[in-house]
Amino acid sequence: xxxxxLQNHIDQALAGDQEARDALLDHASDRLLRLTRKMFHGYPxxxxxxxxDDIFQNSMVRLHRALANVRVESVRHFFxxxxxxxxxxxLDLAKHYYGPEGQGANHHTDQIPSDESGGTIHxxxxxxxxxxxxxxxHAAVERLPEDEQEIVNLLFYEGLTHDEAxxxxxxxxxxxxxxxxxxxxxxxxxxxxxx
Amino acid sequence: MTDRDEELLADLIQKWEELRAMGQDTPAAELCPxxxxxxxxxxxxxxxxKVTSWLDEPLPPADxxxxxxxxxPQEPRTLxxxxxxxxxxxxxxxxxxxxxxxxxxxRVVAVKVPKPSRLLSADAFMAxxxxxxxxxxxxxxxxxxxxxxxxxxxxxxxxxEGGSLGDHLVNNPPAPQQTIRxxxxxADALEHAHLHxxxxxxxxxxxxxxxxxxxxLLGDFGIAQSANRAGKQAxxxxxxxxxxxxxxxxxxxxxxxxxxxxxxVLHEALTGKVPYSSLQPNVLRREIVxxxxxxVSPTMSDDIKRICEKALQRDPAKRxxxxxxxxxxxxxxxxxxxxxxxxxxxxxxWWVGALVLLSGMAAAIAFPRAKKVESSPAAMxxxxxxxxxxxxxxxxxxxxxxxxxxxxxxxxxSLPPSGCFVIGSDIRGHNGIGLALYGQQLAYEYLxxxxxxxxxxxxxxxxxxxxxxxxxxxxxxxxxxxxxTGPATQPDGGTPFVVGRIGATNPDLVFVGQMRxxxxxxxxxxxxDFTPTDSFTPDDSTVLLYDAKHVDxxxxxxxxxxxxxxxxx
Numbered sequence: 230x231x232x233x234x235l236q237n238h239i240d241q242a243l244a245g246d247q248e249a250r251d252a253l254l255d256h257a258s259d260r261l262l263r264l265t266r267k268m269f270h271g272y273p274x275x276x277x278x279x280x281x282d283d284i285f286q287n288s289m290v291r292l293h294r295a296l297a298n299v300r301v302e303s304v305r306h307f308f309x310x311x312x313x314x315x316x317x318x319x320l321d322l323a324k325h326y327y328g329p330e331g332q333g334a335n336h337h338t339d340q341i342p343s344d345e346s347g348g349t350i351h352x353x354x355x356x357x358x359x360x361x362x363x364x365x366x367h368a369a370v371e372r373l374p375e376d377e378q379e380i381v382n383l384l385f386y387e388g389l390t391h392d393e394a395x396x397x398x399x400x401x402x403x404x405x406x407x408x409x410x411x412x413x414x415x416x417x418x419x420x421x422x423x424x
Numbered sequence: 425m426t427d428r429d430e431e432l433l434a435d436l437i438q439k440w441e442e443l444r445a446m447g448q449d450t451p452a453a454e455l456c457p458x459x460x461x462x463x464x465x466x467x468x469x470x471x472x473x474k475v476t477s478w479l480d481e482p483l484p485p486a487d488x489x490x491x492x493x494x495x496x497p498q499e500p501r502t503l504x505x506x507x508x509x510x511x512x513x514x515x516x517x518x519x520x521x522x523x524x525x526x527x528x529x530x531r532v533v534a535v536k537v538p539k540p541s542r543l544l545s546a547d548a549f550m551a552x553x554x555x556x557x558x559x560x561x562x563x564x565x566x567x568x569x570x571x572x573x574x575x576x577x578x579x580x581x582x583x584x585e586g587g588s589l590g591d592h593l594v595n596n597p598p599a600p601q602q603t604i605r606x607x608x609x610x611a612d613a614l615e616h617a618h619l620h621x622x623x624x625x626x627x628x629x630x631x632x633x634x635x636x637x638x639x640x641l642l643g644d645f646g647i648a649q650s651a652n653r654a655g656k657q658a659x660x661x662x663x664x665x666x667x668x669x670x671x672x673x674x675x676x677x678x679x680x681x682x683x684x685x686x687x688x689v690l691h692e693a694l695t696g697k698v699p700y701s702s703l704q705p706n707v708l709r710r711e712i713v714x715x716x717x718x719x720v721s722p723t724m725s726d727d728i729k730r731i732c733e734k735a736l737q738r739d740p741a742k743r744x745x746x747x748x749x750x751x752x753x754x755x756x757x758x759x760x761x762x763x764x765x766x767x768x769x770x771x772x773x774w775w776v777g778a779l780v781l782l783s784g785m786a787a788a789i790a791f792p793r794a795k796k797v798e799s800s801p802a803a804m805x806x807x808x809x810x811x812x813x814x815x816x817x818x819x820x821x822x823x824x825x826x827x828x829x830x831x832x833x834x835x836x837x838s839l840p841p842s843g844c845f846v847i848g849s850d851i852r853g854h855n856g857i858g859l860a861l862y863g864q865q866l867a868y869e870y871l872x873x874x875x876x877x878x879x880x881x882x883x884x885x886x887x888x889x890x891x892x893x894x895x896x897x898x899x900x901x902x903x904x905x906x907x908x909t910g911p912a913t914q915p916d917g918g919t920p921f922v923v924g925r926i927g928a929t930n931p932d933l934v935f936v937g938q939m940r941x942x943x944x945x946x947x948x949x950x951x952x953d954f955t956p957t958d959s960f961t962p963d964d965s966t967v968l969l970y971d972a973k974h975v976d977x978x979x980x981x982x983x984x985x986x987x988x989x990x991x992x993x
Contacts, residue, residue, distance in 0.1 A: 247714075248714070251710060251713065251714055254710075254713075255706060255710050258706040258709060258710075259706050260483075262705060262706050263483040264483060266483075267483050289672070289705070289706070289709055290671070290672055290673070290674045291674060293672060293673050293674060293709075293713075294673065294674030294675075352475045354472070354475050354476050355475050355476075355478070356478035381479075384479070384480075385479050388482070388483055403438070406438055406441065407434050407437075407438060410434070410437050410438070410441065410473065411434070413472065413473060413476040413479060414469060414472055414473075416476065416479075417472045417475065417476055
């Protein structure tokens with residue numbers, strides 16, 4: 230769904246069109262489903278223990294409830310609202326599974342070569358491979374300043390291209406790319422400092 | 425690091441990103457030969473971007489459907505030193521069900537063990553399980569025990585050997601009439617549960633068990649409800665394709681949500697498919713919530729199709745008002761000469777006679793006129809001398825006021841756990857004044873909500889109920905005995921009284937059963953216990969008096985001479 234279509238849906242939803250509102254919820258549901266699958270993809274013990282769809286449907290109910298009655302004013306506003314709810318659900322899911330009864334006792338992240346020692350170090354900003362890693366990631370995003378959070382919302386959670394995200398925010402694609410790189414640096418710092 | 429250096433680094437990072445997008449992993453030293461003092465920092469940042477590059481990867485598509493990993497065999501064990509778990513017979517997202525053995529009573533049992541990761545509060549689960557264990561009905565799988573073993577809670581129930589309806593549909597599809605009879609039996613069991621305040625929330629073929637006597641039993645009560653009550657993070661709410669729209673929207677549920685789910689089961693059992701075109705969860709969610717893709721198969725008979733369509737209405741108010749009504753409609757359809765068709769479209773006529781011989785006699789006697797229930801509002805009043813309510817109501821022209829006394833002779837046949845109104849009035853966004861039943865408790869509504877007594881109104885018995893809304897207090901009388909005194913209420917606007925539900929434009933909380941007379945009086949008619957008369961007579965304080973013996977078509981005559989005739993709707 231491009232931002233023009235989204236804006237049309239938002240305009241129609243504001244005018245009371247239920248189908249347009251449903252379409253917005255569909256968009257958010259789709260992102261939540263894909264992010265849920267990404268979170269639990271490659272985590273065999275959890276996929277065995279739970280089906281992603283089973284998990285998804287429960288989160289979806291709450292997402293629907295959270296978004297059903299809000300007044301969305303713009304595409305940018307919608308993305309911010311939806312992403313906050315989506316991240317909240319993903320945080321809850323991740324948190325739920327890394328506890329004592331969860332499957333996240335062994336926390337692995339990607340390993341990268343160290344430029345100093347030539348050996349390997351654990352980098353907490355690598356791709357999360359278990360619920361605790363995902364929880365740390367989503368929580369780190371929550372701790373970013375709002376303007377930086379918005380970049381992650383649009384590019385990671387909403388999956389927009391650089392050009393689309395730049396248009397939503399009202400900046401140039403070049404500036405957006407620079408800010409995205411800076412945000413990734415910041416996330417790396419937050420995850421390795423606080424994680 | 426100067427601002428100028430930061431600018432340079434930002435530019436170099438972008439250059440590196442562009443080259444990387446073209447497949448080139450350019451070393452830092454090659455990118456900034458003119459700024460050797462930045463190489464080390466650039467290299468550090470490039471490494472960070474490599475580590476975080478997963479953030480730029482596309483997400484898997486929504487219809488990605490990797491098969492789950494295989495489940496390793498579970499080791500048999502004994503819970504609480506008594507229940508030996510032998511084999512896993514079913515496994516869902518929420519729990520495993522084992523065939524087990526009660527070492528103390530030496531009998532085969534079923535043991536349901538929720539997965540600890542899905543259980544937010546073991547205490548809440550146990551409390552709910554105990555509550556559900558009190559539901560006793562021939563159509564409900566009997567719960568024997570609940571307990572704990574370390575981190576594991578468990579429920580022990582009778583072991584039903586015949587398999588589930590889901591198994592039957594796959595392995596040995598029953599004849600349509602058998603399916604309908606089973607589902608009517610499940611509706612009976614549901615009605616019983618609803619009367620005890622339990623909404624199942626997870627009606628599906630896998631939770632309908634068929635015993636060796638060919639009876640349908642409903643299992644899995646309360647699990648989802650416990651989980652949902654446990655709080656926001658609870659993760660078990662039902663099974664998507666059987667869930668009612670309001671369940672998906674996170675709204676409050678009532679028995680009609682179970683009616684919807686049973687409608688889906690009915691559709692699936694008779695046609696081999698659920699009434700939706702997609703099983704992809706996000707698409708399916710939309711289909712259920714909007715109702716636009718719902719397809720009720722034309723291979724069903726007209727009667728069954730109509731029942732199914734009604735149960736599957738998006739708006740709960742348009743569904744059967746209770747599981748009991750759903751059951752009665754199914755039995756009425758069975759008792760007619762219009763047979764439902766099988767999944768291959770062939771009609772089965774032979775079963776009609778057989779069913780009448782086996783069980784249809786009772787159905788035919790009990791529900792001979794059920795088909796007329798939907799024909800017209802006036803047709804609801806089937807029994808001479810009584811008003812029969814099943815979603816219909818009497819609209820009065822009397823705006824609410826106080827002090828006022830509301831009273832009626834009632835014969836409830838079904839009591840929704842969420843409550844119902846004998847006489848109600850409402851204002852959107854506020855509460856009105858009303859004489860109500862909260863579950864089975866005599867209650868009244870005033871401006872901030874229900875006030876319920878401890879007095880239980882019996883089912884299927886004539887009971888006189890009265891609410892006196894006075895200046896200083898509100899009193900409830902049951903059969904002339906004061907049973908509750910609560911706070912007074914002050915009306916803040918005009919809205920008419922309605923008999924049989926809360927308001928003319930509010931379809932919720934409807935009374936199901938019969939009434940023979942209704943009276944609304946100015947002031948406090950009763951200040952002490954009294955002996956109610958079998959019928960009401962008007963006096964100076966009477967504002968409205970309806971008696972079911974005095975109706976004219978859809979017009980309900982006011983016998984108080986105040987001109988407040990009602991409209992039967």
